[in-house]
Amino acid sequence: FQRTLDSGLFRSQLTSTGSILREAWGDDAEWAVALVMRSKDEIRTALTGTATLLIVNAPGECVIGGRKDDVRAVVGRLGGAAIFLDDVPFVHLPAIAPVQEEYRALHLLPTTPPSGVRFYSAAWARSYEVTTENCAASIVANAMRGFDFTALIEQAYADGVRVFVEPGPQGSCTRMIGRI
Numbered sequence: 001f002q003r004t005l006d007s008g009l010f011r012s013q014l015t016s017t018g019s020i021l022r023e024a025w026g027d028d029a030e031w032a033v034a035l036v037m038r039s040k041d042e043i044r045t046a047l048t049g050t051a052t053l054l055i056v057n058a059p060g061e062c063v064i065g066g067r068k069d070d071v072r073a074v075v076g077r078l079g080g081a082a083i084f085l086d087d088v089p090f091v092h093l094p095a096i097a098p099v100q101e102e103y104r105a106l107h108l109l110p111t112t113p114p115s116g117v118r119f120y121s122a123a124w125a126r127s128y129e130v131t132t133e134n135c136a137a138s139i140v141a142n143a144m145r146g147f148d149f150t151a152l153i154e155q156a157y158a159d160g161v162r163v164f165v166e167p168g169p170q171g172s173c174t175r176m177i178g179r180i
Contacts, residue, residue: 007106013099014089024095025050025067031090032068034075034082037061040148046077054092056148058179065092092146103143107136118159125151127159149173153180 004010013020016031033054036043040056047053049070055063064071065088075082090096096103113119113130120127123141125148128134153164153176166173 021090030068032071033065033085033088034071036082038078046074048073052093054146056150058176091143104136104140107139122147122152125155150180
């Protein structure tokens with residue numbers, strides 16, 4: 001966590017007004033992220049400009065991001081219902097390619113997976129062998145392309161997983177898994 005705090009990635013480069021955003025879309029670009037209660041297919045047909053489908057949370061619940069005007073245009077095409085999220089880093093899209101290696105280096109950490117536990121990558125929507133390199137690669141893929149949480153949970157279920165444990169606060173993944 002301290003490495004993340006010390007890194008310029010989340011203090012100046014990948015912030016909502018950061019250098020990577022400005023390099024990708026110009027100095028006047030405003031990054032916006034919104035939770036939209038529509039299917040991924042509906043959203044894909046409504047995308048315009050820089051607006052991108054970042055995350056599929058659950059059926060009928062997705063996160064989009066892009067220039068503020070483009071995100072608002074997509075929300076308008078979909079009927080105007082969205083929750084705009086503040087202070088979300090500029091990630092889950094290919095525009096972060098200039099810092100891809102720095103992002104990877106930040107996530108190269110020693111790993112010692114416990115035996116008998118299967119680990120899944122949200123970016124790859126499948127299980128994978130936990131190694132230092134694989135973990136960093138999964139995190140970078142997530143940052144470069146976003147992820148489909150629905151596909152991940154469906155794959156885990158198809159693999160026989162029946163118990164999901166959420167260690168984080170507020171139960172947001174538990175809520176999404178219930179919907180999936």
